[in-house]
Amino acid sequence: MGPEELTELVAIARRHYVDGVSRVDIGNERGLSRFKVGRILQAAREAGIVRIEVRAPAGIDYELSEELRLRYGLRRALAVQAADETRVRGPLGQVAGELLREIVTGDDVLGIDCGRTLREMTGHLGGIAGCDVVQITGMGGALGDTATDITRVVSEASGGRVFSLFAPIVVADSRTAEAMRSHRAFRSTFAAYARVTKAVVAIGAWSHELSQIPALIGDEETARFAASGVVGETGALLLDAEGRRVLGLDARRVAISEAQLRAVPDVIGVGGGRGKTTAVHAILTSGLLNSVVTDVHLARRLLRRR
Template identity: 30%
Template structure:
């Protein structure tokens, strides 16, 4: 069965309400075959099924985050024990939010990472719009499409309507002088300039541990991550803007080797949507909220609860910091 035929079959079942028995007669196929074809339609992305929790389930917690951290919006998904399913559930909510808020002539600066990539995979819209999705950081050849903002931009443009613009530079270079030369390149300068003028930025929040995605994909070595932790870093924005628990930039030489938007650039974008679905990111999310650059936080109910509790626990401390490795076990939030 061709893609067009499969789409027609799925439309008759999911939109027009025909039963599998009806389809069996209409297409002269067994009900078992119809069932397999409907499953194939889901696997190929022709059909996307989402389960939405009732907003009242998390509304109080969302208000708590908005009031406590001065953000504009919180998007919370219910917690799921399976991390991949958790990421998909949150991605679906953010994709729906984007479909509601995007409009013609908007510029959306797009970061990278598994959560941002998942949003592009779950985005779908029937609205014809002319937005521009521009890379907020350069490309990276390891880690697949989730580590490449260009792939994510192209998919978002195709699914939500608009065009994409590539940042023709690597995300990470070997030395500051190489970075400076690239920043002065006309093509790189023009694209980053457009990203800085974005109406919306879609970025991930990362954690700092030796098993993080940035280590697995080769961005940083376990030794570099350990050094960042010793320097007080608890997480990052966009994979490279490292922050401590107070939301202050962590001292690191990495930022002098990255081609992409800076923390200062994010401050000037009206709606910065930060996304984190992994349970290991409680301290990273709290640090990210304390930077003051986030307007919309998208995370899970469990992370949100832990962030509120951790914020209360550290609020009266004059200099909150991540506990040492041998103290971590006594902190219920990490």
């Protein structure tokens, strides 16, 4: 390739890639067809004159995220960078909060679950659109981690109306649960479930360390559910390893129903770290949610197992 041809390649490449001039307009300037301009641009790339680099901001592995999204047929998947797999709640909470700031509008009704990672999320909601915020599960976990605590903080950030649920997520029997679901103090909250347009939920693995539900039901019942195949849960909706529902707790839940959750147009699950791979796989295959925020280590394990 001689100096004249190189000069033409550089000039045309600069006009197109730097100045943003279309192939048609470059062709008109130089008396060339747009197809000829296209071939010149291709030659410039092949000769190394033009190098196209896509540089994504740090924090998310975008290629891994897209691979995970396609593998599970999700609306969105975000694989978050985390150097230490035992400390993923902070990074996951930050990205989940930034995602809500991006996608929530004033027309939304936002449903909130409980969980330690969701508590981390609340510190990254500055500037979220003003919308109604609904507590979609009863209380579980330590003070500050309950759905009531998290819903309150989210509603303070949004400035919208808040619908709280001052009741445990799981109670002793179905009669108690039904009494709470029909209590006049909670009617507006349960009525709001039909209006939820976006929800963010925690993903728990079936152990005391990785879910808040076992502490509520005790060791004996936890072991019995494990023996029946339970590997994970979200909002006390139990799942086996293939994403099939295990119904043992449903009648005792004080929370949004499975059918109501499935009717929410956009449900984002947040969960990661060691020990949650099987649980996240189960929930992604269950159809209970259509988006996930997880860490890169867990995402890679998910992609290897399918």
